[in-house]
Amino acid sequence: MTGDPGAVRPLSPAAGPASVVIEIEDLWHTYMSGTPFEHLALRGVTLRVHDGEVVGIIGPTGSGKSTLIQYFNGLMRPARGRVIVAGHDLGSPRADIAAVRRSVGLAFQEPETQVFERLVGDDVAYGPRRLRLPFAEIRERVRWAMETMGLPFEAFKDRHTFTLSGGELRKAALAGVLALRPRVLVLDEPTSGLDPRSRDDLRARIEELRDREGMTLVLVSHDMEEVVRLSDRVYVLHDGAVVMSGTPREVFGDAARLAAVGLAPPEAAQVVQRLRDRGYPVREALTLEEAETALAALLERRR
Amino acid sequence: MPDPLIVCDAVEFSYPGPSSPTADARVLRGLSLAIHPGEHLAIIGPNGSGKSTLARHLNALLRPQGGTVRVRGMDTRDPANVRTIRQTVGMVFQHPESQMVATIVEEDVAFGPENLGVPHADLRRRVREALETVGMWEARDRPPHLLSAGQKQRVAIAGVLAMQPECVVLDEATSMLDPRGRAEIAEVVRALRQRGTAVVSITHRMDEAAAADRVLVLDAGMVRTAGTPRRVFADPDALHAIGLDLPPAAALAGRVRRRFPTFPAGLLTVNEIVDAVAASLPPLRDR
Numbered sequence: 348m349t350g351d352p353g354a355v356r357p358l359s360p361a362a363g364p365a366s367v368v369i370e371i372e373d374l375w376h377t378y379m380s381g382t383p384f385e386h387l388a389l390r391g392v393t394l395r396v397h398d399g400e401v402v403g404i405i406g407p408t409g410s411g412k413s414t415l416i417q418y419f420n421g422l423m424r425p426a427r428g429r430v431i432v433a434g435h436d437l438g439s440p441r442a443d444i445a446a447v448r449r450s451v452g453l454a455f456q457e458p459e460t461q462v463f464e465r466l467v468g469d470d471v472a473y474g475p476r477r478l479r480l481p482f483a484e485i486r487e488r489v490r491w492a493m494e495t496m497g498l499p500f501e502a503f504k505d506r507h508t509f510t511l512s513g514g515e516l517r518k519a520a521l522a523g524v525l526a527l528r529p530r531v532l533v534l535d536e537p538t539s540g541l542d543p544r545s546r547d548d549l550r551a552r553i554e555e556l557r558d559r560e561g562m563t564l565v566l567v568s569h570d571m572e573e574v575v576r577l578s579d580r581v582y583v584l585h586d587g588a589v590v591m592s593g594t595p596r597e598v599f600g601d602a603a604r605l606a607a608v609g610l611a612p613p614e615a616a617q618v619v620q621r622l623r624d625r626g627y628p629v630r631e632a633l634t635l636e637e638a639e640t641a642l643a644a645l646l647e648r649r650r
Numbered sequence: 651m652p653d654p655l656i657v658c659d660a661v662e663f664s665y666p667g668p669s670s671p672t673a674d675a676r677v678l679r680g681l682s683l684a685i686h687p688g689e690h691l692a693i694i695g696p697n698g699s700g701k702s703t704l705a706r707h708l709n710a711l712l713r714p715q716g717g718t719v720r721v722r723g724m725d726t727r728d729p730a731n732v733r734t735i736r737q738t739v740g741m742v743f744q745h746p747e748s749q750m751v752a753t754i755v756e757e758d759v760a761f762g763p764e765n766l767g768v769p770h771a772d773l774r775r776r777v778r779e780a781l782e783t784v785g786m787w788e789a790r791d792r793p794p795h796l797l798s799a800g801q802k803q804r805v806a807i808a809g810v811l812a813m814q815p816e817c818v819v820l821d822e823a824t825s826m827l828d829p830r831g832r833a834e835i836a837e838v839v840r841a842l843r844q845r846g847t848a849v850v851s852i853t854h855r856m857d858e859a860a861a862a863d864r865v866l867v868l869d870a871g872m873v874r875t876a877g878t879p880r881r882v883f884a885d886p887d888a889l890h891a892i893g894l895d896l897p898p899a900a901a902l903a904g905r906v907r908r909r910f911p912t913f914p915a916g917l918l919t920v921n922e923i924v925d926a927v928a929a930s931l932p933p934l935r936d937r
Binding site: 384386406407408409456512513514536539540541542543544545546547569571572609610611613614615617618621622625626627635638639642643645646648 | 695696697698744796798799800822825826827828829830831833854856857893894895897898899901902905906909910913920921923924927928930931934
């Protein structure tokens with residue numbers, strides 16, 4: 348764990364330092380300022396998101412995650428602290444907020460509740476139409492966004508939105524944000540409430556966005572398996588402050604500090620950590636596959 | 651075994667709306683099950699399998715179009731029974747805000763019994779007991795909207811408990827909660843079990859289902875299987891076939907067992923696996 352949560356290595360040494368697309372420095376936020384209910388939601392948060400990386404943000408409810416991501420696309424403007432998104436300083440009254448919104452797509456929790464068009468294709472096209480893009484480009488973007496989310500364009504564009512399953516509707520809603528072709532996609536609890544198959548399917552789509560499209564992603568999630576699987580780096584928020592940051596391996600390797608903020612590593616990692624705590628010579632593991640290999644090596648020794 | 655608390659017998663239900671002559675629009679298709687006093691039953695199933703529709707039948711929010719649902723023998727289709735049935739079986743939903751009415755925790759919990767005309771002294775006792783059971787008595791003077799999501803959900807459960815139900819139905823009550831919030835609700839469920847209150851949890855989280863006495867797997871409006879968590883999760887292929895999964899710890903145990911056939915079967919939790927691994931290794935020498 349580094350002392351400065353913002354200091355990160357370049358993503359790949361060959362590429363040189365990746366450019367920073369979201370830069371937050373010493374950001375403070377107070378709700379209901381000057382009332383008896385005054386509440387400090389963010390206390391000096393510093394973080395960075397680089398082009399092409401997946402940043403996970405975890406933390407208990409009320410730790411400031413939702414407040415923080417509203418700064419990412421200019422829904423909030425800093426009163427104290429610095430927020431620079433895609434080169435635009437949100438603290439400046441002349442900041443081009445429209446350009447910031449085009450750069451960062453925000454998919455809120457349960458985005459399917461915001462699906463309102465009758466046909467799937469129309470709903471996904473809503474954003475690009477508002478951008479007044481040429482018809483051919485709108486169609487191309489809608490096709491790409493739907494296919495990327497696993498909704499084949501021809502099969503789904505004329506489907507009534509109310510005939511979709513919960514998982515399909517969620518994917519259609521996310522395709523609507525994707526069709527804006529943002530530089531950064533922010534996903535707030537993308538798989539909550541989905542059954543295991545729809546959840547795994549959507550995670551695979553997000554993985555493809557990362558690996559095939561090289562898209563910059565910010566993932567806010569309560570599901571530690573999901574954060575481990577998808578993130579390059581993780582920030583842990585607690586009481587409005589960044590209390591841990593690093594690779595998933597660094598963050599989830601420190602079970603004691605995680606527990607202090609009410610979080611825990613994935614179950615497979617917990618099994619291995621408890622055995623290590625008891626003194627068994629087992630290799631550290633984070634994912635299910637790693638835990639399987641580590642336990643196998645340990646059990647092999649008894650023969 | 652004592653008489654069941656709730657009996658669903660060949661229940662059929664479909665939502666009103668345009669129906670196509672070919673497709674079967676029934677959400678529940680001849681579903682039968684019994685819920686016993688004091689048990690913790692988890693209901694799992696893919697999206698659209700009818701879980702929430704079933705939950706709403708358990709306290710007469712919905713009434714069966716075919717078959718019957720009886721709560722303590724009372725038919726949910728008879729309007730004269732509805733009031734007693736809703737006191738017997740309480741519901742908690744995914745979004746606790748949707749069932750909060752007052753500006754102070756204590757008043758919110760008192761709302762239900764107050765409407766029943768419960769005398770003042772009894773009312774105060776019920777509210778205190780309900781809030782203590784969920785560990786929120788200390789927060790009784792606070793406005794609900796300033797609580798964490800897990801705390802709000804605990805207050806929502808207390809509001810149901812103040813009605814002194816025999817059964818509490820949690821309909822995806824933890825799906826929006828963080829890990830600590832989920833642990834808090836798990837603690838409340840244990841407290842309810844100790845009081846002898848039955849709990850029905852409808853959940854997508856297999857680790858939660860693993861903590862129940864009995865798991866019921868719903869698929870396409872019918873009961874696919876039911877049994878102890880150990881039995882239900884012993885057949886991962888059957889679960890995968892309908893889009894369900896094992897609890898993460900059980901998945902790890904299954905993988906280890908595939909490599910080492912002598913490794914114990916049916917392990918569901920982190921602790922069980924740790925103990926099983928330790929037991930199959932020679933004792934550690936003192937260092």
